[in-house]
């Protein structure tokens with residue numbers, strides 16, 4: 001079995017940024033394994049603009065953003081393998097991959113970074129009655145068909161879910177000549193950006209129905225229509241509000257799930273709220289030397305944050321390879337009063353005090369709140385926010401001194417103060 | 423005439439009521455900060471949008487290449503610009519920044535490629 005210092009699973013923005021940072025931290029024995037035929041991950045199909053404002057101070061499209069990081073990796077001569085699918089990662093850090101070129105290969109790694117992104121929640125996960133014929137696609141699959149393969153999956157379209165992917169696809173399908181008759185959203189608010197609601201729906205007079213869902217799909221071999229209904233406060237469909245919208249295509253944009261099959265094989269502990277691993281501030285999981293970053297860890301809406309997080313993972317993986325011993329004593333960060341989750345999930349009670357960023361999401365829309373960090377119940381950081389929403393990841397950075405206080409505390413809590421639900 | 427719009431400049435997403443009866447004195451209500459007024463006035467007087475899409479490529483490693491307008495173009499030109507894209511087939515290699523359609527509808531903005539496609 002070949003030995004390798006650092007194996008990175010996934011060549012999307014997370015894997016690329018981790019590789020670049022690991023190289024810059026002095027590591028030369030790196031291998032990126034990517035199952036697709038090119039590097040760049042999901043960005044290759046995200047041809048719209050809106051990427052990179054934080055990192056490059058300009059608005060790039062997905063492929064342009066990916067190209068910048070691909071160039072960084074190629075300029076450093078970092079090794080990568082395409083069409084190579086990782087099928088197993090073991091607790092003892094043996095990575096197994098298959099590729100047409102190499103067959104089945106096992107590698108013994110010193111450290112592994114899981115950067116395998118997320119997948120879309122499939123239809124099975126949301127439970128709609130009705131036919132199983134053609135014409136039901138996940139929004140991401142439709143995006144790939146239109147943008148990469150140049151194939152329009154339908155002409156009369158209804159979209160379920162108003163997250164950014166659903167909104168972007170409403171515009172994209174309209175651009176390609178399809179007619180989008182409705183976007184249907186279960187919640188009373190959209191998790192998508194206002195900008196996308198305005199520029200992807202309002203610009204083309206596409207109606208957005210809040211507090212509605214699809215209850216039935218009509219048609220035999222191909223979708224002929226969907227039945228939508230309003231839902232009550234408990235999100236249950238109200239029978240008397242049912243109505244049929246004729247269409248030949250239903251796109252599902254009902255959320256993303258971190259892709260953690262490999263992590264499970266490696267006995268990595270997963271979080272119930274994020275679906276990703278439980279990690280410390282070094283992005284290391286409970287398995288020594290196994291790290292996670294990017295969408296496999298928690299779903300990000302901005303790729304810039306994926307890159308920053310992943311660079312940190314790359315750097316920390318090199319520290320681990322170079323023999324910095326993992327800390328065993330950890331504090332679990334508790335999220336309360338409307339804060340749904342925070343990454344990192346745990347803090348090492350060590351004496352390494354450096355500025356640290358925390359990323360979190362809230363569970364509901366709250367106005368005029370203060371996002372606060374408490375050490376042993378005492379506020380050490382607070383940030384006033386006019387509005388926070390589940391669709392926007394919050395990002396705070398603590399100073400080295402604040403980190404010292406946190407790491408020495410018995411309890412660490414992230415909370416919302418004076419929250420009033422909209 | 424009075425109309426409703428959402429300011430997209432920040433997550434507040436203020437709902438603006440805009441009265442543009444007098445085009446030289448557009449009245450905006452509902453904004454929390456001055457940026458909302460600037461946004462509404464631009465949306466009324468010269469709305470612009472970035473347009474992205476993809477076009478066919480012959481002889482490349484992949485069948486389509488993604489493109490964008492170099493800058494935002496007048497909103498009224500969106501569908502004309504998309505028609506122009508349908509008439510284009512590029513030849514590989516294509517590089518990021520290559521001009522795909524020059525001077526869209528006389529507005530002075532080009533469509534440029536946003537992805538590298540090597541020749542096979």
Ligand SMILES: Cc1cc2nc3c(=O)[nH]c(=O)nc-3n(C[C@H](O)[C@H](O)[C@H](O)COP(=O)(O)OP(=O)(O)OC[C@H]3O[C@@H](n4cnc5c(N)ncnc54)[C@H](O)[C@@H]3O)c2cc1C
Pocket residue numbers: 009010011012013014015033034035036040041042043046048049050051052084085086087115116117118140143164165259262293294295296300301302303304306
């Ligand atoms: C449809 C869509 C629209 C978006 N729009 C925006 C936007 O407008 N602005 C913005 O900033 N962000 C946007 N994002 C978010 C951003 O694109 C993601 O946050 C980012 O791509 C995540 O990077 P990643 O590397 O973690 O995952 P990915 O890009 O998904 O990359 C993961 C890679 O791992 C590979 N892989 C997975 N499993 C294996 C395996 N077993 N073996 C080998 N390889 C494997 C995959 O093939 C893939 O290439 C969007 C995301 C989506 C899905």
Ligand code: SF4
Pocket residue numbers: 429430431432433434435436453454455456457458459
């Ligand atoms: S008016 Fe000001 S506060 Fe309101 S959405 Fe626009 S920029 Fe934000």
